[in-house]
Amino acid sequence: MSFSLIIGEDMKIAIDGPAGSGKSTIAKLLSKKLNFEYIDTGALYRAITYIIKTENLDAEDEENISNIIKNTNFRFHNNKIYVNEICIESEIRKNSISKNVSDVAALPFIRNLVNSVIRKIVDISENIILDGRDIGTVVLPDAELKIFLDATPGIRAKRRYLELLDKNESISLKEIKEEIIQRDYIDSNRDVAPLRKAVDAIVILTDDLNIQEVVDKIYNLLNNDL
Numbered sequence: 001m002s003f004s005l006i007i008g009e010d011m012k013i014a015i016d017g018p019a020g021s022g023k024s025t026i027a028k029l030l031s032k033k034l035n036f037e038y039i040d041t042g043a044l045y046r047a048i049t050y051i052i053k054t055e056n057l058d059a060e061d062e063e064n065i066s067n068i069i070k071n072t073n074f075r076f077h078n079n080k081i082y083v084n085e086i087c088i089e090s091e092i093r094k095n096s097i098s099k100n101v102s103d104v105a106a107l108p109f110i111r112n113l114v115n116s117v118i119r120k121i122v123d124i125s126e127n128i129i130l131d132g133r134d135i136g137t138v139v140l141p142d143a144e145l146k147i148f149l150d151a152t153p154g155i156r157a158k159r160r161y162l163e164l165l166d167k168n169e170s171i172s173l174k175e176i177k178e179e180i181i182q183r184d185y186i187d188s189n190r191d192v193a194p195l196r197k198a199v200d201a202i203v204i205l206t207d208d209l210n211i212q213e214v215v216d217k218i219y220n221l222l223n224n225d226l
């Protein structure tokens with residue numbers, strides 16, 4: 001297979017991987033470099049978790065949550081998520097959301113709601129990068145390029161720890177590592193659309209690579225025969 005970087009060709013790139021593998025950081029930089037749209041699909045699961053938490057909803061109450069979500073406007077602007085025109089980017093990154101989001105994302109009706117939001121954005125975009133857990137397998141099975149980013153749990157925990165430290169959230173490295181392992185477990189073992197590498201995805205292990213090296217690796221893949 002070979003790719004050429006012709007903008008306007010309706011190219012879709014899927015980036016999947018576990019928590020802390022660097023998906024969002026890489027996808028953001030790559031989308032900028034390629035001038036592609038970008039959807040952080042995890043942000044949608046986080047936003048719904050945030051709504052459930054702040055509105056004190058019962059996560060299993062499918063009818064009520066479906067009604068609320070169908071009447072809610074989700075929008076990305078400058079890589080930040082807006083819900084009914086209010087930016088909730090910093091709220092959804094808090095550890096209180098990270099701790100609960102995997103359970104919410106395991107509910108099939110929530111996945112359907114998120115996928116219909118994603119579909120609407122994909123349908124009006126020409127070239128797009130999506131990152132998540134089931135992009136290459138379920139959301140964009142026909143993506144021209146599928147990447148599976150991975151890193152060992154210790155490295156991923158350290159990255160998340162430094163991110164949270166930067167935001168003045170106090171949590172120990174040990175706790176983060178335990179939470180990451182727990183989230184990997186829930187994300188990989190749910191019945192619907194579990195975290196999986198698509199058979200045709202290219203695996204990139206990021207333990208020993210810095211952000212720019214990963215971006216360059218993917219960019220080079222787009223320009224070379226695979």
Ligand code: DC
Binds near residue numbers: 019043101102135183
């Ligand atoms: O990438 P993240 O940590 O922001 O993702 C938040 C959660 O959402 C994570 O527990 C897995 C879930 N998720 C998912 O199930 N499917 C996706 N396409 C994206 C995220």
